[in-house]
Amino acid sequence: MIRYSPAPPLDVAIDCIWLSQRREHFASLEHMLPSGKAQLVIPLHDSVIQWAAPESKALWHGWTRGVIHGPQSRYYLAGPKPPGVVVGASFRVGMAAEILGVPLDELRDRHVSIEELWGYRGLELHERLAAIREPMAVCRALEAELIARIRRPLLIHPAIAYALHASSVSARVDEIQQRTGYSPRHFIDLFHSTVGLTPKHFYRVQRFSNALTRLARGDARLADVASATGYADQAHFSREFRELAGVAPSAYCPPAANSEHHHVVGSGKKASRLVRRPA
Structure with missing residues (x-):
């Protein structure tokens, strides 16, 4: 590698x-x-x-x-x-x-x-x-x-650069939008076009990624991970994790500590039978 x-x-x-x-x-x-x-x-x-x-x-x-x-x-x-x-x-x-x-x-x-x-x-x-x-x-x-x-x-829009930086300090989306000076609709459209996700969903993904890093390196207590990464409580963390990862946090299985965005789920024999070959 x-x-x-x-x-x-x-x-x-x-x-x-x-x-x-x-x-x-x-x-x-x-x-x-x-x-x-x-x-x-x-x-x-x-x-x-x-x-x-x-x-x-x-x-x-x-x-x-x-x-x-x-x-x-x-x-x-x-x-x-x-x-x-x-x-x-x-x-x-x-x-x-x-x-x-x-x-x-x-x-x-x-x-x-x-x-x-x-x-x-x-x-x-x-x-x-x-x-x-x-x-x-x-x-x-x-x-x-x-x-x-x-x-x-090779530049990113200043408002989006500010929003991406502000997201790391747990600011609210509406607060970030107001500080950029843009209307809510303009800010969301600009962010979506530049980043590919809406601001609200991107911040959810970023918080989720921070939790993955902690879990992959061995932080075992889910309540501690939830608290450290900005979730309201462990139940909130579990709901978000299931939605974004497709499994419960307790079932999360990365192949390595530096492969936190991978979750191994099992045999691929069925997929091999069902795959459609490209034209």
């Missing part, structure tokens, strides 16, 4: 670039939990990657070569993972549009192939990365591609 923060100017828009090499088939299903961020994922193989929406667990979809996972409002299901190398980038909140070229509210809860987003250039990127054998060279090639796609100036 390789994970690093890119150099300027890309560090403004990209939280990290990563590469993972899986030597064996991973048969379990996972709930992929919301983080508020968009993700670019490019497998350097041609095997089908599977996913399903929470409300349609019997209908599995497949994609190959690369995908953009837009900001998610709740979990989605990921199918079994084949062996091979996968490279990707995690965008900073509110900055993905400056590289992807589309407003993030158009990507909310969507999984868009790089071919659909970038046409033949997306497929060419996959082929070029797959031809590189040295892992760090793959990461650097992806980094160069993303730098070339930056729409300058």
